[in-house]
Amino acid sequence: MSRHFAVFGTPIAHSLSPRIHAAFARQTGIALDYVAIEAGHDDFAMHLAAFADNGGHGANVTLPLKESAFALCSNTSERALRAGAVNTLLRDGDGWRGDNTDGAGLLRDLTQRNGLDLRGRRTLMLGAGGAARGIAPTLLDAGIDALYIVNRTAQNADALADLLGDPKRVHARYLDDLPALGEFDLIVNATSATRGGELPHLPMSMVGRRTAAVDLSYGEAAIPFLAWARANRCHDAIDGLGMLVEQAAGSFEVWHGVRPDTDLVYADLRAHTDSLVTAD
Structure with a gap:
């Protein structure tokens, strides 16, 4: 049944x-x-x-x-x-x-599928909602050097920083602070703002020689941020499709006690979403 x-x-x-x-x-x-x-x-x-x-x-x-x-x-x-x-x-x-399962899903995609070593990375996270909350503890556990949380609503960034309870590594900042924050080794877009085609002004000064830019969205929603990343010569520009598949596999394991293989499913979805974006 x-x-x-x-x-x-x-x-x-x-x-x-x-x-x-x-x-x-x-x-x-x-x-x-x-x-x-x-x-x-x-x-x-x-x-x-x-x-x-x-x-x-x-x-x-x-x-x-x-x-x-x-x-x-x-x-x-x-x-x-x-x-x-x-x-x-x-x-x-x-x-x-x-x-x-969001954090574990992102970690699997970044480290195993994309070969990123997150240790020691100075990290910027755009957004402080449910998606950001799901991945922030995992990024800290993975050994990032520092986590700067930037959100349109200042109190949400402050609340997430307080929740994480790591004042030496976690810092709440605001959009107006971005030009003064310097380079980041990892920039994660965890906000849904780009789903409406909106992208806050992101200064080129944030990009260094090994910066990886990661959008938790995929398909059309990820285009604005990844376009910015490529235009500013980020070393890596990664969308959220791999994370989507990996977090789904984590949920499947919670429900059924077995973890499915994700590689073929990811390949199928990559071909599917790429064809939709190309068609548009």
């Missing part, structure tokens, strides 16, 4: 998660169905409750609901607790257990 899974977020029609989990299911021989459910802050709790009432076993959560999902959990994993955000839900009795 198939178990029921879903991904919640808005906008959600573009989500590749149903395609990814269908591929994992074929690979592992696990029977499941997986659908995308449109939900915003105001109606997420209602949609999640309806999903549970209809036999929902597990779910992914994407923008902008990761912090809301954390608040709805009856218990969480240690990595979700550190992040204060959840991207993976597992039915646990009458409630939900929350986990966060």
